[in-house]
Amino acid sequence: MDFTLAPAVLAYRERVRSIIAAHHTPQTEHHQHTSGTFNNPALNRALAADGLIERAVPGLGAGDPIELWVLFNEMEKAGAPLDALAMAVMIAGVVQHVGTDAQKAAVIPAVTSGGALICLGYSEPDAGSDLSALTTRAERDGSEWVINGAKMWTTMAHEARWVILLARTDASLPRHQGLTMFLIPMDTPGVRVDPVHTMATERTNATFYDDVRVGDDCVLGEVNGGWRVMGVALSFERGVMGGTNPGVPLLRHTAAWAQESGRITEPAVREKLARVAIDNHVAALLTQRSAWIAASGGLPGLEGSMTKLFASESYQKASRWFQEMAGAEGLLQLLQPGAAAHGWIEYDARHSPVTTIYGGTSEINRNNIAERHLGLPRMRR
Ligand SMILES: Cc1cc2nc3c(=O)[nH]c(=O)nc-3n(C[C@H](O)[C@H](O)[C@H](O)COP(=O)(O)OP(=O)(O)OC[C@H]3O[C@@H](n4cnc5c(N)ncnc54)[C@H](O)[C@@H]3O)c2cc1C
Incomplete structure (x- = not known):
């Protein structure tokens, strides 16, 4: 693989960095942590105004998926909220691939202007890893579909303009075959959204x-x-669109705390910081490999699993190490006086376990790697 970034990609990265620096502020960060809604509309609109979102939508942009990776990697490294925008961009890419002309006309400009979000309605109370067990159904009634069911973990549903909803349309077919994807406006009568607050601060x-x-x-x-x-x-999602370098802001905050507190002189502290820096670098290289495979016309399904698994597990490990290292101060939260790393260590210790669940759990990714990369026998039905 080629690690060199083209001049156009480097220029794109500089523009992304400067817009993030201008619009991801202590105030917007405070708002996201107090509201639980991890979205920064002003940042999204500023990126859009510069044409940077359009360039990242899979199938639209000149330089994507490398630019897709650059956009979300830079947001993640800066600690800017990216999940909401990432879902919208990903679904705009899906619409670009398989949507009708009318769907493209409605969805793509709405997303690339930074004005609309789209949420993912896949998981259900009893169908997550084994999604094909889902029971939400869509039945034909004349020229219409009538949809009934419940979805769980529909992140950003309270702000999104559309949901893409996976529903069973033919129960007589094998489980994976009788499913249809719908793109539904959230203000359609009969759609209801109830909040679910998580240990990770983020609301779903x-x-x-x-x-x-x-x-x-x-x-x-x-x-x-x-x-x-x-x-x-x-x-598109796994391994390319964020979630692959969350250890970078954690290390930045913790290294600054180690300097300020004088703990940097302790060999054990320095060793842990160095190990996390190495893991972050490995995660960055794995992400770049996934992006490069996608940019070369491939689908980084397996490599995306490797990237997501390594990045989220090493992030969780790092936040535990740092919390142990910080002692009681590592239990204090953002804005609490005396909190180690101003509370970021405590936040990351609560946030990191969740990253090993959403977007496919660690066990599912391990199964994928075991079967497809290591050639181990399939253990499930
Ligand atoms: C904060 C958050 C946000 C989310 N956002 C969204 C969203 O926006 N849209 C959406 O559709 N979903 C979303 N999800 C759902 C997420 O994708 C699922 O939680 C995830 O896929 C796991 O499914 P589950 O929760 O049903 O757990 P289960 O699938 O029931 O898994 C329970 C445990 O069993 C293990 N397990 C299951 N099957 C196997 C197997 N075959 N082999 C080995 N171990 C196995 C799992 O790894 C896990 O440890 C979100 C989840 C969270 C926590």
Whole structure:
């Protein structure tokens, strides 16, 4: 693989960095941590105004997926909220791949202007890792579909303009084949959003669909082709679009604390900082490999699993090490007097476990690597 970034990508990265520096401020950070909503609309709009979001949408941009990776990697390293924008950009890419002309006309400018978010309605109370067990159903009634069911963990549903919703449309087909993806406006009658607050600070939602009536214009891709549409989305998500370098801001905050407190002189502290710096570098290289595979026309499914697994597990390990190292002060939260690293260590210790769950758990990624990379036998039905 080629590690060199083209001059146009380097220029793109500089523009992204300067816009993040101007719009990701202590005030916006405070708002995200007190509201639990990890989104910065002013930052999204500023990136959009410079054309930087459009360039990152898979299938649209001149330099993507390298620019897709650069955008979200820079946001993540700066500690800027990226999940909301990442989901919208990813789904805009899916619409670009499989959507109708009308869906493209509605969704893509709305996302690339930084004005609209889209949430993911896949998981259910009893279907997460084994998503094909989902029970939300969409039934034909004349020219309409009638959708009934409940989704869990629909992050950003309270701010999103659309949800992409995976529903069962043919129970007589094998489980993966009878599913259809719908692109539904969140203000459609019968859609309800209830908040779910997590240990990670971030708010997510439970969403309910009660006799939601939509037309064929809301079908994304083919009827009973929902699994394939989800595969397109996953191929962008895993390993490229953020979630792969969360250890960078953690290390920055902790290294500054070690300097300020004088703990930097302790060999054990220096060793842990060095180990985390190495892990961060490995995670960055794995991410770049996934982006490079995507940029070369491949689908980094396996490499994305490796990247996501390594990055989230090493982030969790780092936050535990640092919390142990900081002692009682490592239990104090953001804004609490005396908190180690101004509370970032405590925040990351609560946030990091969640990153090993969403977007595919560590066990599922390990299974993927064991079967597809190591050639181990499949243990599941
Ligand atoms: C904060 C947060 C935000 C999220 N946001 C979204 C979102 O926006 N949209 C969305 O659709 N979903 C979202 N999710 C859901 C997420 O994708 C699922 O939580 C995840 O896929 C795991 O599914 P589950 O919670 O049903 O756990 P389960 O699948 O029930 O897993 C429980 C445990 O069993 C293990 N396990 C399961 N199957 C296997 C297996 N075959 N082999 C070995 N171990 C196994 C798992 O690794 C886990 O440890 C979010 C989750 C969280 C926590």
